[in-house]
Amino acid sequence: MKKNRSHVLPGFGLSLGFAIFYLSLIVLIPLSMVFIETAQLGWDEWFRIVTSERVIHSYKISFGTSLAAAGINAVFGLIVAWVLVRCTFPGKRLLDALIDLPFALPTAVAGITLTTLYSENGWIGQFFAPLNIKIAFTPLGITVALIFIGLPFVVRMVQPVLQNLDKEVEEAAESLGASRFQTFRKVIFPELLPALLSGFSLAFARGLGEYGSVVFIAGNMPMKTEIAPLLIMTKLEQFDYAGATAIASVMLVISFVCLILINLFQIWCRKDRLAKG
Amino acid sequence: MHPSLETSVDTNSSKRRRGAKAGAGGGINTLLIGIALLYLSMLLFVPLVAIFVKAFEKGFGVYWAAITESDALSAVRLTLFVTAIVVPLNTLFGIAAAWAVTKFHFRGKQVLVSLVELPFSVSPVIAGLIFVLLFSPGGVLGPWFVEHGLNIIFSVPGIIIATIFVTLPFVARELIPVLEARGGSEEEAAVSLGANGWQMFWRVTLPNMKWGLLYGIILCSARSIGEFGAVSVVSGRIRGLTNTMPLHVEILYNEYQFSAAFAVASLMSILAVITLIMKSFMEWKTEQRANREVH
Missing domain, CATH: 1.20.5 (Single alpha-helices involved in coiled-coils or other helix-helix interfaces)
Incomplete structure (x- = not known):
C-alpha cells in the first residue's frame, strides 16, 4: 500500500532532490572542511595542539561543568516534571510555559542577565557572597549558565512519560502494601529512567558546545575558566586557523559520538519496550 | 534533539483523573x-x-535613546534583513524535507532525518568556523570569491549563511511529526479527484500543517534573531555594517553601558516571550483537538 502511495502523490523527486542539495550545500560540505583541514595538518601537529596544556584544561573545564550542570538538571528536572504532572497549584500553566525560555531567549541575553544576577552584588549573588561563594567568573558561574541552557531537556523528556504512566500499576503496588517511596523507586523510577538518561545526555551535549551564555559569566581566564568553544574563538581571532580546527575536530567527534549513543540508546529502549509487550 | 519542540498530546480524561488524586499528595x-x-x-x-x-533602571529616556541610537537601529535593520532571507529559505527546505520524509518510502530515510538535525549538535562556534575555513581568503573557496570581488567572511553574506546553518532544522522538525500523524490519504483523495500538485498542496497539505508550520517559522525566526556564537565568528563586528542585535548587546555590555545593553536585550526578550505564548497556544489547540476526538 505504501509503495502505491509514492506513485500517486507528486513531488517526490523535487522535494527529496532539493532537500539533499540544500543539506549538502549548507551542512555536509562545510562540515567536512573540519576533517579535510585536520587531515592536512598532519597527525603530529594535530596531536601537539590538542594535547597542549591550555587545550587540555579547556576540555576538562568544558567536560566538568557540562557534566555537573547535566547532573543537577537531571535531579531538579525530575522534580519539576513530577510537580508539573502530578501536582495542582495556581500558576502551573505559566510555569510550564516558562520551562522553554532557555530555548527561546538569545544566548547572549541569557549570558549578560545571569552574569548581572549572580555576580557578587547581584540580586542572587549577594546571598552567596557572605558564605564566601563566588559564582560569576568562576567554574561555578559556567555551571549556572549551563544549567540554564540545559534546563528544558530533562523536564521535556520526562514529562510526557510521566503523563502516560499507567496509574493502575502504582495503585496495585500501593494496595499490595508498598510504601510511597517503594512505589516510586520500584515502579515509577524504572519507567522514567530512559527518558531521564536521554534528557541528561542531551543537556550534556548541548552544554559542551555552548558559547553565548557562558562567555559573559566565565571570566575567561586561561587554564581556569576557559571553555573549549571560547578557545576556538580565541585561536580564530589570532588567525590561528589550524589550532582552531584541531580543537574543533575533537569537539565534533565527541558530539557525534554523543549523538550516536543517544540514538542507539533510544532505539534499544524502544525495542526493549516492544519485547516486553 | 529538542524534545520541547514537540507538542505533547494527552487525553484530557486521564489528566483530570490524575489532577483529582494529586490533592492527596x-x-x-x-x-x-x-x-x-x-x-x-x-x-x-x-x-x-x-x-x-x-x-528601565535609568528611566525611559535612557531606554529610548539606547534603542533609537543609530548603531542600535542599524543592528536591528541588519538582524531583520538576515532573518528575512534565512527564514523563507529554511521554510522551503523544511517543507521539502518533511514532504519527502513523511509521504514516501526510500532507502536512507532515517539517515536524512538524522542529517536534518545535525546542526543542533554542532557548537555554534564550530558552525562559524567551518564557513571561515571555506570562505576566508586562505580557505578553499575564498580565493575564487576574492577574485570576483565578493566578500563572504566578515560581511553580511557570511552572517546569513552561518545563520542558515544554525536554524536549518527548526521548520523541518516541527513539520515531520505533523505530516506523519496526518498520513497521505487526504492528499491521495485530492489527486485522484483530479487536483494537480499545487492545488493539492495549497488546499489540502498547507491547511493541515498550518499551525506546525507557523510555530516552526516562529522558532526559526527567534533563533536567527538571537544567534550569537556562529555570527560572532563570521562577522567582523563592524559597527553599523556587520553588527547584529546580539553582537550589539555584547559590545554595549563590554563597554559597561549596562542599561543600554539590557534595553536592546529586552527587545529580543519580547520575541522570546511571544514564542512561549505561541507554544502554549499550540498545545492548547492540540489538546482541544484530542478532546474532540475522544468525545
Whole structure:
C-alpha cells in the first residue's frame, strides 16, 4: 500500500532532490572542511595542539561543568516534571510555559542577565557572597549558565512519560502494601529512567558546545575558566586557523559520538519496550 | 534533539483523573512544589524579570535613546534583513524535507532525518568556523570569491549563511511529526479527484500543517534573531555594517553601558516571550483537538 502511495502523490523527486542539495550545500560540505583541514595538518601537529596544556584544561573545564550542570538538571528536572504532572497549584500553566525560555531567549541575553544576577552584588549573588561563594567568573558561574541552557531537556523528556504512566500499576503496588517511596523507586523510577538518561545526555551535549551564555559569566581566564568553544574563538581571532580546527575536530567527534549513543540508546529502549509487550 | 519542540498530546480524561488524586499528595508534594518553584525562579523567572528591570533602571529616556541610537537601529535593520532571507529559505527546505520524509518510502530515510538535525549538535562556534575555513581568503573557496570581488567572511553574506546553518532544522522538525500523524490519504483523495500538485498542496497539505508550520517559522525566526556564537565568528563586528542585535548587546555590555545593553536585550526578550505564548497556544489547540476526538 505504501509503495502505491509514492506513485500517486507528486513531488517526490523535487522535494527529496532539493532537500539533499540544500543539506549538502549548507551542512555536509562545510562540515567536512573540519576533517579535510585536520587531515592536512598532519597527525603530529594535530596531536601537539590538542594535547597542549591550555587545550587540555579547556576540555576538562568544558567536560566538568557540562557534566555537573547535566547532573543537577537531571535531579531538579525530575522534580519539576513530577510537580508539573502530578501536582495542582495556581500558576502551573505559566510555569510550564516558562520551562522553554532557555530555548527561546538569545544566548547572549541569557549570558549578560545571569552574569548581572549572580555576580557578587547581584540580586542572587549577594546571598552567596557572605558564605564566601563566588559564582560569576568562576567554574561555578559556567555551571549556572549551563544549567540554564540545559534546563528544558530533562523536564521535556520526562514529562510526557510521566503523563502516560499507567496509574493502575502504582495503585496495585500501593494496595499490595508498598510504601510511597517503594512505589516510586520500584515502579515509577524504572519507567522514567530512559527518558531521564536521554534528557541528561542531551543537556550534556548541548552544554559542551555552548558559547553565548557562558562567555559573559566565565571570566575567561586561561587554564581556569576557559571553555573549549571560547578557545576556538580565541585561536580564530589570532588567525590561528589550524589550532582552531584541531580543537574543533575533537569537539565534533565527541558530539557525534554523543549523538550516536543517544540514538542507539533510544532505539534499544524502544525495542526493549516492544519485547516486553 | 529538542524534545520541547514537540507538542505533547494527552487525553484530557486521564489528566483530570490524575489532577483529582494529586490533592492527596500531602507534605512531600508541597515540599517538591517548593523546591521546583525556588529552582525555576532562580534560573528562569528572576532572570526574565531582571532583563526588563535593568533595561528601565535609568528611566525611559535612557531606554529610548539606547534603542533609537543609530548603531542600535542599524543592528536591528541588519538582524531583520538576515532573518528575512534565512527564514523563507529554511521554510522551503523544511517543507521539502518533511514532504519527502513523511509521504514516501526510500532507502536512507532515517539517515536524512538524522542529517536534518545535525546542526543542533554542532557548537555554534564550530558552525562559524567551518564557513571561515571555506570562505576566508586562505580557505578553499575564498580565493575564487576574492577574485570576483565578493566578500563572504566578515560581511553580511557570511552572517546569513552561518545563520542558515544554525536554524536549518527548526521548520523541518516541527513539520515531520505533523505530516506523519496526518498520513497521505487526504492528499491521495485530492489527486485522484483530479487536483494537480499545487492545488493539492495549497488546499489540502498547507491547511493541515498550518499551525506546525507557523510555530516552526516562529522558532526559526527567534533563533536567527538571537544567534550569537556562529555570527560572532563570521562577522567582523563592524559597527553599523556587520553588527547584529546580539553582537550589539555584547559590545554595549563590554563597554559597561549596562542599561543600554539590557534595553536592546529586552527587545529580543519580547520575541522570546511571544514564542512561549505561541507554544502554549499550540498545545492548547492540540489538546482541544484530542478532546474532540475522544468525545
